[in-house]
Amino acid sequence: MQLSNRLIKWLISGPPLVFLLIFFVAPSLIMIVTSFRLPGEFGGLVPLNIFAERSGIDSGLTLETYQFFLSDWIYLEIFLKSFVIATLTTIICIAMAYPLALLIANSPRKFRNLMIMLVVLPFASNFLIRVYAWMIILGPESTLSHVINHILGVLDFEPITLLFSPFAVLIGMVYVHLPFMILPLYTNLEKHDPILLDAAQDLGANRWQRFWSVTWPLSLPGIFSGSALVFIPVLGMFAIPDILGGTGDIMIGNLIKDQFLGTRDWPFGSTLSIMLTIAVLGVTVFFTWLARSVMRSP
């Protein structure tokens, strides 16, 4: 009996475990090793020689790529810029998602599922199509561009181009990631007990006071989990700056992509990927800590 139970456990958990060890763990380890190696002359890598110490040849393992990363200010600057874009995207997402999530949570129960479905639906269309849609809207011949430039002309300003700018990147980021903020916020707001708001009203609090002293503090855990869900994918995004941004609007993701598909410098690409992983871990820890400290405070 005991034996057959253990056998069943391994029969069920074994196959997915082995698959993920091969296709998730092994590739991650390979990437870490690659970051300590040297690029080959025509792409690829300088061969490894583990027994080099004994024979006196170079072992092929080095910290060079990490030193290179830290030596040039431009790479840190791109990391910093990516953090700024991720922060702005998160803030705009909170500002847009909050009213909608609040309205859905306050709606009669029978409408809520439909309203949430309407949030998720556009999200189900192809990612590239959603980004491409903004190419049409922000393009130089679009109605929006004409209207804005007409107004600027009347006010005696230079005409502007909307597409291929940091502004376009930001809009694309918000558009693609907004549902990630709306869903956790709604899940949080829906659980609030209306009795708390009634009590605040009985104590003489007006609409704003009720919001800031009851609803807002209670919704902070929802905001933090939504922020993590928006911030992390934005930090590693390369397609949106690639499609909507100009040449100067590159982010960490574009830098990594170029190392693998452009200059073919695998070790430096791996180093950048590991830096991104560390940044993502840091962000996750930060938001988890924020959520915990809010839960603990009275």
Add this chain to the structure above:
Amino acid sequence: MRRSSPLLRLIAMLVYAFLYIPLCIVVVFSFNDSKLNAEWVGFTLYWYQTLWNDHEMLLAVRNSLFIACCASLSATILGTMAGLAIHRYRLKVLPILAFTPLAMPEILLGVSLLLFYLQVLNLTLGLISIILAHTTFCIGFVAIIVRARLQGMDESIFEAARDLGATPWQAFYHVTLPLIKPAIIAGALMSFTLSIDDFVITFFTKGIGEPILPIQIYTMIKVAVTPEINAISTLLMLLTLTLITLANRFGSSMLRDPSH
């Protein structure tokens, strides 16, 4: 329930508009008789005809459907096993391995798989490398859906089946499997959608040669924008919409909160 202020309603309406207007524009311009996506000229089906005669694009659609079928099949089998195992046993490693790929930026999985394929497996990149990559990130989604279904179930019926003399396999086949079937179908449809939509991981694991749908769309966007993209986008939206409706029908009994 409390009354919402008119201001809140207005802002919420604007957010809905923000979500839907871009997609509506894509659909409308797919029927527009102009090479520019700028203003409405007249109705035409020309771009759908162009699409129908674009053999490269049709091949890409076929390849992507093939990839999505294979990836969702393998991810559904492995993901269901993972969901069952994570629910039934106190496992430490498997949940981390299954759920971490969902929480990281996609580019990291794409890049590390590229290195792995080229250095270790010595695999020629193509359909197989993409199928394996898609399976890797779909397993976690299926496992989450299956586990959610199991968490809402009464454990005692499985025990009852065993007490009545069923072998573990009989208990699984006649009791557990019928109960988690909606979750398995929902998971399969979700993996299919995720696979056919995935751009980033496909981009890194595709190699050269076979055209793949998202890559084909990306190239068109980057090189020459024509309303043919609008046509393929509209058809893709239709496909995803159908799949979601199906997933919703099978999954609704699972997603619905038993309290209401």
